[in-house]
Amino acid sequence: MLQTKIANIKLANCIYNASGPACSSLEELQALGQSAAGAILSKSATLAPRAGNPAPRYVDTPWGSINSMGLPNKGHAYYLAAAKELASFQKPYIVSLSGMSLADNLKMIAEMQEEENIAAIELNLSCPNLPGKPQTAYDFEQTEKVLAAVFAQNNKPLGVKLPPYFDLLHFEQMAQILNQFPLSFVSCINSIGNGLVIDWEKEETLIRPKDGFGGLGGDYIKATALANVRQFYLLLRPEISVVAVGGIKSGQDAFEHILCGAKAVQIGTHLMKTGPSCFAQISAELTAIMQAKGYQSIEDFRGKLKTAA
Numbered sequence: 001m002l003q004t005k006i007a008n009i010k011l012a013n014c015i016y017n018a019s020g021p022a023c024s025s026l027e028e029l030q031a032l033g034q035s036a037a038g039a040i041l042s043k044s045a046t047l048a049p050r051a052g053n054p055a056p057r058y059v060d061t062p063w064g065s066i067n068s069m070g071l072p073n074k075g076h077a078y079y080l081a082a083a084k085e086l087a088s089f090q091k092p093y094i095v096s097l098s099g100m101s102l103a104d105n106l107k108m109i110a111e112m113q114e115e116e117n118i119a120a121i122e123l124n125l126s127c128p129n130l131p132g133k134p135q136t137a138y139d140f141e142q143t144e145k146v147l148a149a150v151f152a153q154n155n156k157p158l159g160v161k162l163p164p165y166f167d168l169l170h171f172e173q174m175a176q177i178l179n180q181f182p183l184s185f186v187s188c189i190n191s192i193g194n195g196l197v198i199d200w201e202k203e204e205t206l207i208r209p210k211d212g213f214g215g216l217g218g219d220y221i222k223a224t225a226l227a228n229v230r231q232f233y234l235l236l237r238p239e240i241s242v243v244a245v246g247g248i249k250s251g252q253d254a255f256e257h258i259l260c261g262a263k264a265v266q267i268g269t270h271l272m273k274t275g276p277s278c279f280a281q282i283s284a285e286l287t288a289i290m291q292a293k294g295y296q297s298i299e300d301f302r303g304k305l306k307t308a309a
């Protein structure tokens with residue numbers, strides 16, 4: 001019922017984890033392997049290990065979460081080596097990369113090429129850009145430069161993780177760039193950047209880094225995530241799959257994202273809140289909705305959102 005394909009990668013279940021929450025250590029990745037998740041996706045890796053920002057740096061809230069982790073990770077070699085350990089789960093293992101520079105990204109991508117147990121690379125385009133410039137994905141020229149350099153040397157299935165866009169012209173500009181490259185997928189969306197959540201009783205910010213400004217996840221971002229999934233589904237070449245992430249905590253949320261065109265859905269904040277059992281929960285709920293509506297596979301309704309009459 002829930003099987004899908006991202007480019008040529010087959011997933012028995014279209015629901016898996018988002019990069020970031022609960023996917024930094026081999027133990028966490030193995031727990032994802034043991035869960036009902038259809039794939040295993042790692043925390044965005046940098047060339048060398050990073051401790052990240054001081055805590056509190058991730059906080060759950062009634063409407064979702066806020067974080068400014070600062071890219072804590074075990075370094076790219078760790079996630080490369082993990083591939084052999086995770087092969088026994090017989091589900092695609094995808095490595096997320098977020099190099100501190102283009103040179104670092106190219107070096108990491110080069111080292112991933114030979115590992116057959118890495119099904120795909122998810123390049124995080126929220127990765128830092130040159131000082132004084134916005135994140136890469138908000139710098140269209142830099143994005144084009146990065147993708148040209150990446151695809152000059154990459155032969156593995158590769159997709160990009162995108163931040164949310166809000167201006168319709170930006171969707172068109174970004175799609176025009178992305179359509180030039182042999183991308184396997186885009187994952188929409190990353191957290192909505194630089195939100196601010198406050199503890200009004202203590203009169204202080206919830207998180208410590210960046211004076212409390214951090215990426216929002218969960219209910220706060222679902223409507224924006226749906227819009228980004230729909231826009232890129234409509235604007236990108238059909239060979240580029242759209243993977244949905246943002247505010248999915250139920251079968252209904254997953255159904256809505258697939259209705260917008262998603263080939264697969266990723267769970268982040270809800271995974272942090274409820275643990276790897278969330279994949280079985282959401283899978284069961286989505287299956288029940290599909291059965292009630294008479295759908296046998298997600299292709300029966302994927303992308304078929306209608307406009308209100």
Ligand SMILES: CC(C)(C)CCc1c(C(=O)O)[nH]c(=O)[nH]c1=O
Nearest residue numbers: 068069070071126127128191215
């Ligand atoms: C924001 C960056 C630190 C540049 C990338 C890593 C990242 C982080 C993070 O590690 O702080 N948090 C997110 O919600 N999304 C991200 O892509």
